[in-house]
Amino acid sequence: MKTINTVFENNKKALISYVMVGDGGFEASLDYARFLIDSGIDLLELGMPFSDPAADGETILNAGLRALKAKTTFKDVIRFAETIHAETDMPMVVMTYLNPIYQFGFEKACELLSKAGVQGVIIPDLPHEESAEFKRIADRYEMNIIPLIALTTSENRVKEIVKESKGFIYLVAVKGITGTQRPDLKEVTFMTDKIKKYTQTPVVAGFGIRSREDINDFNQVVDGVVIASRFIDLRESGRLAEIKNIINI
Amino acid sequence: MKYGEYGGQYISEILMEAVIELEETFTKLKEDRTFIESFQYYMKQYVGRENPLYYAENFSKKCGGAKVYLKREDLNHTGAHKINNAIGQALIAKHMGKEKVIAETGAGQHGVATATASALLGLKCKVFMGEEDMRRQKLNVFKMELLGTEVVPVTSGSRVLKDATNEALKYWAANIEDTHYIIGSAIGPAPYPKIVKYFQRIIGRETMAQHFEQEGKNPTAIIACVGGGSNAIGMFEPFIDLKEVKLFGIEASGKGIDSGEHACSINGGRIGILHGTKTYLLQDEDGQIEEAYSISAGLDYPGIGPEHSHLNDIGRVKYYPISDREALEAFDILCKCEGIIPALESAHAVAYALKLAPQMSPEETIVVNLSGRGDKDVETIKEYYDENN
Numbered sequence: 001m002k003t004i005n006t007v008f009e010n011n012k013k014a015l016i017s018y019v020m021v022g023d024g025g026f027e028a029s030l031d032y033a034r035f036l037i038d039s040g041i042d043l044l045e046l047g048m049p050f051s052d053p054a055a056d057g058e059t060i061l062n063a064g065l066r067a068l069k070a071k072t073t074f075k076d077v078i079r080f081a082e083t084i085h086a087e088t089d090m091p092m093v094v095m096t097y098l099n100p101i102y103q104f105g106f107e108k109a110c111e112l113l114s115k116a117g118v119q120g121v122i123i124p125d126l127p128h129e130e131s132a133e134f135k136r137i138a139d140r141y142e143m144n145i146i147p148l149i150a151l152t153t154s155e156n157r158v159k160e161i162v163k164e165s166k167g168f169i170y171l172v173a174v175k176g177i178t179g180t181q182r183p184d185l186k187e188v189t190f191m192t193d194k195i196k197k198y199t200q201t202p203v204v205a206g207f208g209i210r211s212r213e214d215i216n217d218f219n220q221v222v223d224g225v226v227i228a229s230r231f232i233d234l235r236e237s238g239r240l241a242e243i244k245n246i247i248n249i
Numbered sequence: 250m251k252y253g254e255y256g257g258q259y260i261s262e263i264l265m266e267a268v269i270e271l272e273e274t275f276t277k278l279k280e281d282r283t284f285i286e287s288f289q290y291y292m293k294q295y296v297g298r299e300n301p302l303y304y305a306e307n308f309s310k311k312c313g314g315a316k317v318y319l320k321r322e323d324l325n326h327t328g329a330h331k332i333n334n335a336i337g338q339a340l341i342a343k344h345m346g347k348e349k350v351i352a353e354t355g356a357g358q359h360g361v362a363t364a365t366a367s368a369l370l371g372l373k374c375k376v377f378m379g380e381e382d383m384r385r386q387k388l389n390v391f392k393m394e395l396l397g398t399e400v401v402p403v404t405s406g407s408r409v410l411k412d413a414t415n416e417a418l419k420y421w422a423a424n425i426e427d428t429h430y431i432i433g434s435a436i437g438p439a440p441y442p443k444i445v446k447y448f449q450r451i452i453g454r455e456t457m458a459q460h461f462e463q464e465g466k467n468p469t470a471i472i473a474c475v476g477g478g479s480n481a482i483g484m485f486e487p488f489i490d491l492k493e494v495k496l497f498g499i500e501a502s503g504k505g506i507d508s509g510e511h512a513c514s515i516n517g518g519r520i521g522i523l524h525g526t527k528t529y530l531l532q533d534e535d536g537q538i539e540e541a542y543s544i545s546a547g548l549d550y551p552g553i554g555p556e557h558s559h560l561n562d563i564g565r566v567k568y569y570p571i572s573d574r575e576a577l578e579a580f581d582i583l584c585k586c587e588g589i590i591p592a593l594e595s596a597h598a599v600a601y602a603l604k605l606a607p608q609m610s611p612e613e614t615i616v617v618n619l620s621g622r623g624d625k626d627v628e629t630i631k632e633y634y635d636e637n638n
Contacts, residue, residue: 176423
């Protein structure tokens with residue numbers, strides 16, 4: 001199995017993208033994931049929809065509402081991962097808010113996701129201070145809880161957060177929510193330097209990154225970037241060729 | 250800070266430094282004499298405290314049994330208990346050097362209170378309100394605008410209170426440096442439930458002294474309605490350690506818990522995580538948040554303050570449901586026998602007094618927290634009667 005670590009080997013820059021499981025229906029969202037993989041992404045985030053996504057802008061919020069209308073549940077996310085895992089060796093992480101995974105049962109989720117080839121979970125409303133108990137459980141199933149750091153995070157907390165980080169660190173590159181303003185390269189550089197003082201774990205920037213130019217700019221500083229909202233918008237307007245272009249120029 | 254397993258800080262990393270700063274500021278200010286005095290000054294000279302603890306003799310006779318007292322939060326400036334917390338938190342914002350505040354509102358009461366406190370203290374205020382709630386509460390929208398506040402329509406999700414809370418949290422994340430978020434109920438990430446309780450405990454502390462003055466003892470029982478639970482936690486605060494005082498929190502059961510249209514987080518919900526806190530929530534089996542319903546807009550929030558969840562689990566407070574119909578009956582009785590028009594929220598507490606008092610003796614007393622006045626509800630009530638008669 002290709003691990004998250006191999007994605008970043010030899011200073012390779014990772015391009016990470018995102019599929020909201022069930023957006024457009026289960027099968028259509030699978031096809032979209034296959035398309036992203038074929039286009040050359042390095043790591044896939046699987047989104048579990050939530051009714052009240054506090055870190056997301058309109059694009060992902062609406063994608064989630066569409067997925068919920070299609071009756072997407074946590075079981076579907078597992079089935080989705082199993083399907084992709086059977087077809088490719090693409091490393092996968094699941095992005096979910098805490099309540100859906102908590103209701104499913106956090107331990108059961110870790111166990112089943114791990115079997116389905118998922119190597120990490122990103123939980124935007126689980127900050128470091130609340131994560132200890134969840135980490136203990138996740139460790140048993142070799143599931144990485146991907147820590148998030150914001151531009152507002154103090155150096156003391158950066159130090160604490162990255163201490164036992166595994167997989168990668170998700171740098172929230174804007175002061176705000178997904179898919180809105182473009183991040184500022186200077187601010188991202190400043191924070192990345194701070195993080196790298198305390199850890200070897202790769203740093204990935206996400207939120208507001210939308211073009212090939214952005215990818216090239218930010219990759220001078222970080223170890224990879226996430227593009228989610230922009231691709232969902234392009235998919236919605238039927239411009240898949242543009243997604244392909246952004247991924248593999 | 251947690252309440253048993255409840256509470257916590259389940260929020261985006263981007264908000265963490267802000268709640269840490271808030272916690273540090275609050276810890277300092279609650280020991281700061283100047284700050285305490287300025288809060289007390291506004292409570293007395295501006296809000297009109299202390300308000301009466303009124304022995305409702307006619308209503309007590311109607312119930313038959315215990316003597317019923319009403320804590321008259323409805324007589325506060327702006328007509329409800331919400332102003333206590335809004336002024337307190339606006340003062341905190343000033344101390345932190347933040348010039349802008351935001352708030353979420355459902356029915357508009359917390360929005361109006363925050364708009365009022367902002368006008369008073371010279372803060373720039375934005376209130377997030379679901380489009381659907383704006384339609385239902387036009388008058389409060391206009392009031393906020395008169396007070397110089399910008400009301401931001403929320404068009405996402407189901408366009409009600411929980412969506413307004415989401416949008417306020419998102420706006421806060423993007424404007425954390427110059428903006429303080431004034432949460433209106435005893436909900437949200439720590440330290441919010443603690444701060445709201447601190448500013449609302451004035452209700453319970455006044456009640457304790459006033460009841461002692463009139464009866465020479467503590468009340469036998471206290472009743473307060475619970476949505477997020479700020480008036481209730483403020484009323485309960487000084488009595489929680491006095492085991493002989495029975496405490497009742499009243500949830501809105503709307504059209505009945507079985508109908509699915511209710512706001513009973515404790516009596517009809519399950520433990521989960523929303524808006525930064527772990528508590529009882531209305532949700533489906535997959536953990537998707539469900540909409541709450543009550544004829545009283547101030548009670549239709551799909552969660553409840555985390556301390557209430559804990560007080561329920563340890564059995565210190567009993568949480569009972571009261572339906573739309575029961576609340577309206579109580580509303581009608583209180584109007585006609587006491588000449589007091591209660592808020593529909595508070596009418597839920599009054600309704601439970603009608604059930605409880607007859608089981609008690611005339612030597613015993615009940616305090617009902619009359620958390621707000623009903624002017625804002627008369628249109629809703631007229632609609633209800635037009636539809637149901």
